[in-house]
Amino acid sequence: MSQQYSIEQIPVNLNKIIQEVEQGEPIEITRQGQQIAVILSTTEYERLVNKAPGFWESLQQFRQEMIEEGIEIDPDEVWKNVRDKSPGREVNL
Template identity: 35%
Template structure:
């Protein structure tokens, strides 16, 4: 949960609030009790503003980093029972 501070209070305690943000805390700034801005550390900002990678890009990176054969995962065992074996509904064509 973010700490909440009025803008007036934030002005008086800005160095402390910046240190808190640097250490991973989120600081919410309010005006008349309503949230108007959020103070976060640079690392958090970079992570949030970086955008999303495409799935194929993330998967390619994962495959390069992890030797799948060493994991000894049997897909048939993992996904056993995941698919409904009953026939579908009757359809007239």
């Protein structure tokens, strides 16, 4: 569980707070008993900010890697056994 400090306690305990954050402990800051902020280490902050890419970014990266490696993927070849080749049903308008 993370340590809590009120706004009033921060100036008095700043060195201790910094040491705890450097050791990887998040510090909760409160005002009148309500949590208003969290102090994180730089490492934890960077981990949160640089989260894993989403689907679209991953797809774009995959496509770029295929281009760079000279691998060509023919969509017709990939889907040839998946698509239904029947003409479908007759539609009367």
